[in-house]
Amino acid sequence: MMRIGYVLSDSGHLAWTEKCAFDYFEIKGDFLLKLSRDKNLKELLELERVSIEAMTSPLPREFGARVVGEDADHAHALKIFTQMTDLAATLGVQKIVFGSGQARNIPEHFNRAKAYEQLLDFITKAKNICNDRNQMLTIEPLHRGETNLINSCAEAQKVVNAIPEISITADCYHIFTEQLSIKDELNKSKIAHAHTSYLPRGSGIIQEEYQQSFFKKLQTLGCNSVSIEERFDSAISMNEMLLTLRHLSSNAALLTNNWAEGDETTRQ
Numbered sequence: 001m002m003r004i005g006y007v008l009s010d011s012g013h014l015a016w017t018e019k020c021a022f023d024y025f026e027i028k029g030d031f032l033l034k035l036s037r038d039k040n041l042k043e044l045l046e047l048e049r050v051s052i053e054a055m056t057s058p059l060p061r062e063f064g065a066r067v068v069g070e071d072a073d074h075a076h077a078l079k080i081f082t083q084m085t086d087l088a089a090t091l092g093v094q095k096i097v098f099g100s101g102q103a104r105n106i107p108e109h110f111n112r113a114k115a116y117e118q119l120l121d122f123i124t125k126a127k128n129i130c131n132d133r134n135q136m137l138t139i140e141p142l143h144r145g146e147t148n149l150i151n152s153c154a155e156a157q158k159v160v161n162a163i164p165e166i167s168i169t170a171d172c173y174h175i176f177t178e179q180l181s182i183k184d185e186l187n188k189s190k191i192a193h194a195h196t197s198y199l200p201r202g203s204g205i206i207q208e209e210y211q212q213s214f215f216k217k218l219q220t221l222g223c224n225s226v227s228i229e230e231r232f233d234s235a236i237s238m239n240e241m242l243l244t245l246r247h248l249s250s251n252a253a254l255l256t257n258n259w260a261e262g263d264e265t266t267r268q
Contacts (some may be wrong), residue, residue: 101147167192
């Protein structure tokens with residue numbers, strides 16, 4: 001079965017997680033920054049019931065960091081990235097999820113090949129920062145409404161091929177929004193982490209068949225952790241989604257095991 005976590009983005013949702021049996025937490029960089037400024041990191045350090053294993057959004061939007069385009073400033077972006085990964089390290093975070101669509105959006109009329117080279121240069125340096133802190137850097141493909149650079153796992157895999165020490169975070173919401181095939185998206189991709197949400201995000205709709213297909217493919221690839229990245233109106237709705245995804249994960253694991261046993265029978 002999948003390990004299911006939750007992306008912490010504010011104190012209200014953090015309080016609600018006490019009523020839910022998540023396997024781990026992931027924290028949004030913007031929220032981590034706020035807690036640090038308010039000197040409330042103790043709130044996270046005392047979370048003995050579950051570990052904080054990942055951080056997403058390592059370039060909080062408020063800083064306006066840019067890694068591609070004529071306004072790219074890698075020194076500024078890497079300074080922020082270093083500060084955020086240092087904060088994450090104090091919590092024991094092991095995975096850094098680089099989405100940050102605004103930072104990697106290519107300006108109109110800017111050369112795409114040049115932007116791609118800028119992205120590779122930034123990720124190489126960011127990867128080295130993560131390595132120094134025993135963290136894994138993953139790149140998250142985002143849908144076109146959030147960025148115009150790296151919109152699929154297939155595109156992200158090309159980045160991984162160029163920088164083999166990094167991996168990919170696959171997000172069911174972005175795959176769904178881009179209307180991509182789960183099988184084609186995840187096939188031959190180095191997936192180390194995953195996100196999911198309502199489909200579409202914020203809709204209250206789970207799309208059970210689609211989610212189960214997503215879980216099944218992740219498990220065949222050896223990826224067994226997925227974080228729910230969603231805002232809820234209550235602890236009840238949060239827990240309902242968690243329980244539904246646990247059920248779908250269990251079904252997906254059964255289907256995966258049956259497929260593997262059938263394949264083994266065929267080989268014999």
